[in-house]
Amino acid sequence: AQSVAQPEDQVNVAEGNPLTVKCTYSVSGNPYLFWYVQYPNRGLQFLLKYITGDNLVKGSYGFEAEFNKSQTSFHLKKPSALVSDSALYFCAVRDGAAGNKLTFGGGTRVLVKP
Amino acid sequence: EAGVTQFPSHSVIEKGQTVTLRCDPISGHDNLYWYRRVMGKEIKFLLHFVKESKQDESGMPNNRFLAERTGGTYSTLKVQPAELEDSGVYFCASRVVDNSPLHFGNGTRLTVT
Numbered sequence: 001a002q003s004v005a006q007p008e009d010q011v012n013v014a015e016g017n018p019l020t021v022k023c024t025y026s027v028s029g030n031p032y033l034f035w036y037v038q039y040p041n042r043g044l045q046f047l048l049k050y051i052t053g054d055n056l057v058k059g060s061y062g063f064e065a066e067f068n069k070s071q072t073s074f075h076l077k078k079p080s081a082l083v084s085d086s087a088l089y090f091c092a093v094r095d096g097a098a099g100n101k102l103t104f105g106g107g108t109r110v111l112v113k114p
Numbered sequence: 115e116a117g118v119t120q121f122p123s124h125s126v127i128e129k130g131q132t133v134t135l136r137c138d139p140i141s142g143h144d145n146l147y148w149y150r151r152v153m154g155k156e157i158k159f160l161l162h163f164v165k166e167s168k169q170d171e172s173g174m175p176n177n178r179f180l181a182e183r184t185g186g187t188y189s190t191l192k193v194q195p196a197e198l199e200d201s202g203v204y205f206c207a208s209r210v211v212d213n214s215p216l217h218f219g220n221g222t223r224l225t226v227t
Contacts, residue, residue: 036218042220043120043218043219043220044218046215046217090157100162100169101173104157104158105156107154107156107157
């Protein structure tokens with residue numbers, strides 16, 4: 001079975017400060033990891049993914065995430081947050097060895113204050 | 115290119131009624147998925163189509179839910195009869211091949227009263 005944990009329901013950060021959204025995962029095989037963002041009344045938008053290769057993955061809107069196999073983590077980061085980054089962020093995992101479905105975390109609401 | 119389209123955007127029905135949700139994937143995307151988020155919890159997988167065939171329906175909660183994808187284009191998800199616990203946001207997503215990112219629709223917010 002695969003699972004994802006996002007330990008923080010909400011993250012508050014001041015504009016211009018670094019933003020980190022935490023994610024840990026559990027899968028039997030090789031993890032395929034994803035971050036999605038949801039703006040109000042919109043669907044989920046793909047930010048970035050890790051399949052293989054460099055542990056540091058760069059994605060859309062200046063976001064990046066670091067795959068850490070030993071800690072089974074895939075934290076999302078942005079060096080300087082913008083007010084427009086305020087949204088709901090979902091981490092997801094797929095077992096690369098089996099199946100096609102994504103398992104999502106519960107989501108973390110990010111609030112960037114001016 | 116047009117994105118994944120879902121209809122309706124909102125639906126409010128009474129317990130015991132029937133509701134049908136529709137999803138139009140991106141043209142050419144053989145893989146179509148249904149997910150739902152209930153009561154602000156995790157987004158849960160419901161099922162996966164490859165063209166018109168159900169590849170994996172392990173996430174379907176019970177036999178009140180019926181998904182179809184006749185002709186391998188758009189898909190419908192019918193809930194009959196609806197129960198209070200079915201309230202939530204139902205997302206459809208599609209992709210071309212296995213490792214390509216999922217493209218999500220804006221979701222249908224279903225409220226069962």
